[in-house]
Amino acid sequence: MKIIIITQEDAFVVPKNIEKITRLKGVEILKVVDIDSDYSLVNKKSYFIKGFGIFQTVKMGIKVASAKALNILDSLTQYKLDIVPKSLKAVSNRYNISFEQIKNPNDPKFLEQIKSLEPDLIVSYSAPVVFKKALLEIPKHGCINLHCSLLPHYAGVMPSFWTLYKKEKYTGATVHYMDSKIDNGKILNQKKIDIANDETMFSLILKSKEIGGNLMCETIQGIQNSNLNIKENLVENGSYFTWPTVEQFQEFTKNGGRLI
Template identity: 80%
Template sequence: MMKIIIITQEDAFVVPKNIEKIARLSGIEILKIIDIDSDHSLVNKKSYFVQGFGIAQTMKMGIKIVGAKFLNIVDGLTKQKMNISPRSLKAVSNRYGIGFLRIKDPNNKEFLEEIKSLYPDLIISYSAPVVFKKDLLQIPKFGCINLHCSYLPLYAGVMPSFWTLYRKEKYTGATVHYMDSKIDNGRILNQVRIDIAEDETMFSLILKTKEIGGNLMCKTIKDIQNSNLQEKDNLPEKGSYFTWPTVEQFQEFTKTGGRLI
């Protein structure tokens, strides 16, 4: 039985489904789901998106999120389950009886001691909004792996869904890679190229890349179980790295036809 810990940030749409996919794999036990609630988590950047995309686009996104939360509440209260996918990290943890913890920093000493006591084989990150430091990276037997929603080494860093659309790319990707002390820097374990549609929005591209990436993560877990990894170099000098867009770049994006949702 492979023991896994998942470290991510709150998401109402795809990450809970991706965790559910892992929970249904044979030979897997998810020990804990860790929600990183930091200043860099997307759920804590509401004013940033309002300034960049305007009230109308942000409200439209907010309605989607409220709808997802409503479905979670109804599903939780209904004796006969609605057979819908979980729409929060807490919902998927409740459904599968997985321990849940919300913290600020996974590099905290107290948290590290707790994780060590669980003896995980693998730690999985779904775009966790913090850098994993050496003490955390060394805990699991098979290391820490991350899903990044671009075709690494291209578009490493923050918000690849925005940057690929902003720069009018024709394709992006999903990449599962080993984690090290630098962002999106470790050796590549699996990746797939993903075409960008002409009418793609940031939200639709996030959904697409995260869903495909979730399937890729399941494949990588099976590859680790079967000792069938085909690693390849991740060459940052041949790629590109992006940080948080400015509000002005968001506004420029919308003025040229780009949409959040």
């Protein structure tokens, strides 16, 4: 099965999840695509500073800087340190996968390029752009996405923040088919995830993406074996959230919530 991965930059879990896919039998990753859009989390630094304050944002920045330093060290030693890659480019380089950073996956030139690769499946890890019909129809088995909530609940943006903001006791990870609406397609796999009393937004993101990465591998194998338990995504019974306001971030921290 030939796969293209379309996602946004992540220094912590997505590279590890891509690495897991490389170990699946009968799977070839043709390309890893980083969408560098205005809606990518890495481009929201000022937004987080205003919402969470300098101290919390700097702590997060130190984590990211440390990850970048490990990437450089690992590449200088020709990957002999056996460090889990800490960026999309690092994991692509390690496994000799084509890597590209783009703004818009719906661009006609990009679509022609993807068509020429003839992928069986496109895998998204919370890609920050809606896939339009022309892109959705390219792969033989469609496009699937990991969303870190228990769909149809907490669809949309930043589910890890919203579940903590609403003081939920659990959340989830869901792999679903993609269509031209956000988090709207049929559900292929999902798992409930308990939220700890001391959970931070960062720890919950790590937990849900890690579990979601395992679900993604199970789902890919299910597609390979034609062994899927597809469920309707009853969006009318769920909930949808957009970007939090700075005031909501501030309210979250005032009530004891933490970014990291």
